[in-house]
Amino acid sequence: MQEAGRERDRAAAAADLGGVAASVRPTDTAAVSTKPAKRYPLALWIGILGLIMLVAVYIFSLSLKQNGMLFGLMQTNLIEKEREKPCHDPSIPDTEIPYLHYPMPNTYDRKECACTGVRFFAILSMQRSGSGWVETLLNSHPNISSNGEIFSVKERRSNITAITKTLDRLYNLDWYSSAAKNECTAAVGLKWMLNQGLMKHHQEIVEYFNRRGVSAIFLLRRNLLRRYVSILANAHDSAMKQLNGTHKAHVHSKHEAEILAQYKPTIDKKTLITELKRSDKLAADALVNFKNTRHVVLYYEDVVSNRTIAKEEAVQSTCENPHKTIVRSYR
Ligand SMILES: *[C@@H]1O[C@H](CO)[C@@H](O)[C@H](O)[C@H]1NC(C)=O
Ligand SMILES: *[C@@H]1O[C@H](CO)[C@@H](O)[C@H](O)[C@H]1NC(C)=O
Ligand SMILES: *[C@@H]1O[C@H](CO)[C@@H](O)[C@H](O)[C@H]1NC(C)=O
Ligand SMILES: *[C@@H]1O[C@H](CO)[C@@H](O)[C@H](O)[C@H]1NC(C)=O
Numbered sequence: 001m002q003e004a005g006r007e008r009d010r011a012a013a014a015a016d017l018g019g020v021a022a023s024v025r026p027t028d029t030a031a032v033s034t035k036p037a038k039r040y041p042l043a044l045w046i047g048i049l050g051l052i053m054l055v056a057v058y059i060f061s062l063s064l065k066q067n068g069m070l071f072g073l074m075q076t077n078l079i080e081k082e083r084e085k086p087c088h089d090p091s092i093p094d095t096e097i098p099y100l101h102y103p104m105p106n107t108y109d110r111k112e113c114a115c116t117g118v119r120f121f122a123i124l125s126m127q128r129s130g131s132g133w134v135e136t137l138l139n140s141h142p143n144i145s146s147n148g149e150i151f152s153v154k155e156r157r158s159n160i161t162a163i164t165k166t167l168d169r170l171y172n173l174d175w176y177s178s179a180a181k182n183e184c185t186a187a188v189g190l191k192w193m194l195n196q197g198l199m200k201h202h203q204e205i206v207e208y209f210n211r212r213g214v215s216a217i218f219l220l221r222r223n224l225l226r227r228y229v230s231i232l233a234n235a236h237d238s239a240m241k242q243l244n245g246t247h248k249a250h251v252h253s254k255h256e257a258e259i260l261a262q263y264k265p266t267i268d269k270k271t272l273i274t275e276l277k278r279s280d281k282l283a284a285d286a287l288v289n290f291k292n293t294r295h296v297v298l299y300y301e302d303v304v305s306n307r308t309i310a311k312e313e314a315v316q317s318t319c320e321n322p323h324k325t326i327v328r329s330y331r
Contacts, residue, residue: 087115098213099294105173113184120171120212121146121189124198124286125219126279128230130300131191132250134219137307139179143186147177150190157197160204167208189217194286202289209293216295220283223301224276232265 087102100117104110123146125131135146147170151157156166169175170190192198198205209216221227238247242259251257287297 087117092117099215101171101213103171103173107174110173110184116184116186118173118185119187120214121187121217122209122214123189123191123217123219124194124290125191126194126221126227126283128227128234129219129221130303131219134298134303135191142181142183145179145181145185145188147175147179147188147190149193149196150175151192151196151198160201163197163201163205164208167212171212171214194282199282199286199289206290206293214293216290216293218287218290218295218297219300219303220297221300224279227279228267228272228275229265232267233260233263236263236265
């Protein structure tokens with residue numbers, strides 16, 4: 001009797017659910033006992049339904065997010081393929097494909113240059129190491145565009161987001177500078193000093209270089225004492241402005257050079273060794289930090305004594321033979 005009462009209560013609760021168990025009459029014990037699944041308490045049902053709904057909503061939101069990501073990826077893949085298809089040159093070896101890019105600038109249409117492959121490079125150097133001169137050499141080629149010390153502006157290197165954004169703009173050929181070319185750009189890059197955020201964010205920058213196929217050109221100076229003298233002389237000129245009241249970090253004539261060379265800096269013997277050791281360590285650390293990138297190491301002294309090195313390693317190999325990289329890689 002007690003049993004039947006409980007059954008009745010359950011059936012009534014089930015009926016409350018919205019007609020699901022409405023056909024079950026409280027007196028029909030046989031029918032009730034054959035369908036025990038329909039007779040859970042209302043609270044349990046609501047709980048289960050709520051849980052199912054929660055899980056469903058969670059799965060839905062997750063799949064939406066993932067689909068969005070998937071869609072984005074598919075889209076970029078498609079764009080990449082579209083871009084590369086009409087330009088694909090079967091004679092380009094597979095190993096070179098990651099280093100040959102076909103950028104689509106936002107600010108203009110590359111038109112007839114669209115299928116001129118572009119190599120990305122970065123001259124990694126230190127102040128007073130001849131990078132201005134080497135950059136001038138590179139820019140003397142009609143298809144090479146080296147855009148100077150872009151990261152001398154602090155905001156552009158204040159965090160890795162800013163650095164990445166700046167590099168993206170440069171390598172997308174949306175960066176305007178006097179280095180812009182009338183001919184089709186076949187190599188684009190910049191001059192980047194080790195103390196311009198390069199060492200601070202080296203992990204992310206190495207990742208960027210490898211992801212986007214950027215070749216690094218280290219330009220270092222063997223004679224660190226001469227470099228130090230040049231730093232002192234440059235600091236002096238920046239204060240004295242010896243060339244008709246203007247400061248020139250790089251001279252452009254023998255005459256200008258002779259005037260600046262008249263200044264003989266005094267070196268503080270106490271700090272000299274520390275100073276030289278510091279810059280030696282900086283260069284060594286940079287080589288270690290960037291060892292996993294595609295890179296080449298040039299020394300200013302070698303480039304000066306044998307210009308064929310600069311020409312061969314950098315200019316000719318980029319443009320006269322498009323299958324070679326901007327520089328020979330010494331990974
Ligand atoms: C990064 O630096 C830029 C420029 O200084 C600034 O506008 C931006 O808010 C910074 N972003 C982060 C995540 O710190
Ligand atoms: C340099 O640009 C010219 C035309 O602007 C183009 O025909 C030539 O292929 C380019 N050179 C290289 C090596 O891409
Ligand atoms: C300074 O200006 C004068 C006149 O314009 C010029 O003759 C002279 O060569 C300049 N000197 C330097 C160091 O540039
Ligand atoms: C200059 O460098 C090139 C390329 O590395 C080399 O072939 C040539 O022999 C060098 N010339 C001299 C004079 O050292």
